[in-house]
Amino acid sequence: MALSGHLLSLLTFFPALGALALLALRKDDELWIRWLTFAVSMVEFLASLALLGKVSVGAAGYSIEEFGRWMSSPAINYHLGVDGISLFLVILTTFLTPICVMASWHGVHHRIKEFHVMLLLLEVGVVGVFLSLDMFLFFLFWEVMLIPMAFLIGIWGHDRRIYAAVKFVLYTMAGSILMLVGIIWLYNATGTFDLPAIQKIVQTGVLLLSPRTEMILFLAFFLAFAIKVPLFPLHTWLPDAHVEAPTAGSIILAGVLLKMGTYGMIRFCLPLFPDASRRAAPGVALLAIIGIIYGALVALVQPNLKKLVAYSSVSHLGFVVLGIFALTNISLQGAVYQMLAHGISTGALFLLVGMLYDRRHTFEISEYGGLATPMPQYAALFLFVVLSSLGLPMLNGFVGEYLILLGTYLVHWKWAAWAATGVILSACYLLWAYQRVFFGEVTHQKNRDLQDVSPREKWMLVTMVVITLWMGIGSPFFTVRFAASCTAVLQEMNRNVMHEVSAPTPAERPPAGMADKSMERASR
């Protein structure tokens, strides 16, 4: 009982304990280091599943919270909490970490101990970001997480790793320092860093911001998140970071780090600055749509397989941002779903591409061709993941994209129409790349006797494929758990509008009844 009272703290800091334990091991105990890290991350994953039981289905708000005072001036509290939205992001993180350990089993050969320590510390940071309810604590985890990620890219990455690592940190820091100024501004206006408390102050109208101030604050936060997502035109760090990172780094980066940005938008931008969000929505949506199409077009012409996957992330995350800023219940749920789906399918794509790299040490598509002959199982699994990524019905990518497009269509059919081209384009670049890599004659002698998936690799991939399928068929399992939280986010926004503007325009009010019905249809 004592432990379950601190489940959230345990989830946050258990990997750090694991990292400490790793430090005690000898440098050359390779196997020990790998197994210990794997065990720690598996325990963490199982512990995070316990959250599923704790988060009540259909209830908004934070199901479990932990609260403690850290310091009185400035009033910083240790406040953790989990609701439907953060629940699955935490589980996604804890799920991908053991996968990362497995994925680096043969890919990482030097400074193994440091590598696994960094991986676990990264997990601490990411889980902390998703669980923090104190803005200060959030910022702390947000920043601290940068260092292990930069090391992962910079030490174990590919040729241009240092450039990529520095670029990654600089971009993120530039955004987050502005966010810090925004956080301090809010602290000075409200006297607290506590997110629910600030939310309440904003909602009840105790703190009335002038439109200009609200917009500036919104931008301070939004910029930090948009860089992280990354939203066009702030995406330029992403291809470098993804391509140069080792496989494990890419999986975590694409799988969860990008979601920190979209999570921040849902958690901070919408509830705290509802009017500014509404005013900025058309602009943000425009950037998101540009990102969807631009990312897809660039992916189409990539000769480098990993870069192709990286740009597909720009495109897919554009959907998420569009879903958030369409500001309807359905699209928001779709955005959350797409975050999870993208985490799994793009994580799996990077994993697959990494396996190819382990064998041939190149990402160039032209180096491959006809791989289906020597590696039939690999080709089948790859196809499955590709199909899920491009949004084939019954697989996870479809649910998210469909909900986003549907929700967006209800309020701005033009946005949805433009965004839908992204779905078509994603089919183009993914299938074309698949064709070039797997079909036809084997063009390079080296590829003739490539090994098919090993049992270790098969286990990882089959797990991910099963989840992909489950998320495609059994989506209500997920949506019922975060639907209430999504509704709450939008309700908070609307209540605020009622407070300031007498009559909300029809376009701003999500057609609730209709939304719910189509929601159900989509889930079935």
Added chain:
Amino acid sequence: MIPNPPGLIDVYRVLPELCWCAFGVVLMLLQPFLKNRQGLTFVGLIGAAAGTLTTSIAAYGSGFNGLVQFDTFSMFFHWLVGLIAFLVILASDSYLERERLEPAEFYALILFATAGMGVLASAQELLTAFIGLEMSSISSYVLAGYRRDSIKSSEAAMKYFLLGSFATAFFLYGIALVYGATGSTYLAKFAGADPSSNLLRLGLTLILIGLGFKVAAAPFQIWTPDVYEGAPTPVTALFSAGPKAATFALLLRIFGTSEAATDFWFWAFWILAVLTMFAGNLGALVQANVKRMLAYSSIAHAGYTLVAFAAVTTMKMNPDGPAPAYGAALFYLASYSLVSVGAFTIVSELGGSGERHLTQDDYAGLGTRQPFAAAMLSLFLLSFLGLPITAGFFGKLYIFNAAIKSKLLGLAILMAVNSVIGVYYYLRLIVVMYMHEYKGTPPADEPQRLTPTAAMVVTVAALITVYLGLLPNHVLGLLIAQNPMASSR
């Protein structure tokens, strides 16, 4: 008015200074008799510690007819400069041995300089402040040129001396004009003076220029990189920490107590802060020499402190009062100084004999060659950079907070921009240490690990960095709760 002759009670107010000076003299007298370097180091450490500890016996109140004032504010700075002196002496031990330099005078000069800084922190009158300034400056000139056989060191001393004297002249001329305008050199008397008097403004401007030189505020910072680079590295550690903190203390006393022309001084500090931040950060961006890079970074940090000063000058009109801005400035000075001592100590150790290994290339692969030194230096750099759970983060946070409280959003954003520039060059050094391979074989004379004394200094600095990064409230609470300026009125 006939001044009272000084009595025993006056001596109590300057007990730390007396103690430091006494030990300085003892050290010089001991030199012919005690040839053992470690013995002298020990005496020096005792001296620094004793002076610092007497701070707690020294009674609050003013002494020497109001020339000095011992209050929370000066106690804080006495502790700070005392601790810095202690750490610097401890770090110098191995350095002096390696460079074959005489320890006695070195320690004595450090103690004299420290006494000067103590005077600066408690001075209530400009001429007394001048004495403190000169005590610390003249010792600093000598210390900068302590490596007599090195051309760079001599150049540093010469530059520092010439430009420093020039700045002192500004300071003195400023005092003269202020005296002309107010008929007094007591800080308390400024309060009643006509704030719009041009003579007073001119006088205070000259004083600001003189002190601006000492804290290396742009555009008076040109000397800093050369002097910091040429001086023996433990001395550089001292320069970046002690005199800077003490001079900032005097600046706070003058421009915090004087009601003179708030708006005018606000803009003066605003411009100084912006120029200094940019000069420091942009300069550091292109440095390949680590010592020089840290010198520029120290300019940048002076700029951040000046942001808090700009906040101080506006906060007088603020109902909250200036306490948070004071607190921010003091906390920042404390955190930066101690972290900086730690960082320079590592640079000093890694420099090798003759300080030949100072470029970034020499630091390549340090993460595998000397894990402890690399980890600690990274911690200090991350603190400079302002990453959470380090002292530097809360330092920046408090300054941001003070700036935003005073509605200086523009200044806060400029500071944010500068912080990002800072990220680049601090991160670059970390990248070099951990991600680059060392080219060629390491030189034979390279130390394999930090000497025990240096390791001690580094550990203390690291502990303070993390402590202030986790529980800054203990220190800050002390600073804000007992509003440092309240007792001086």
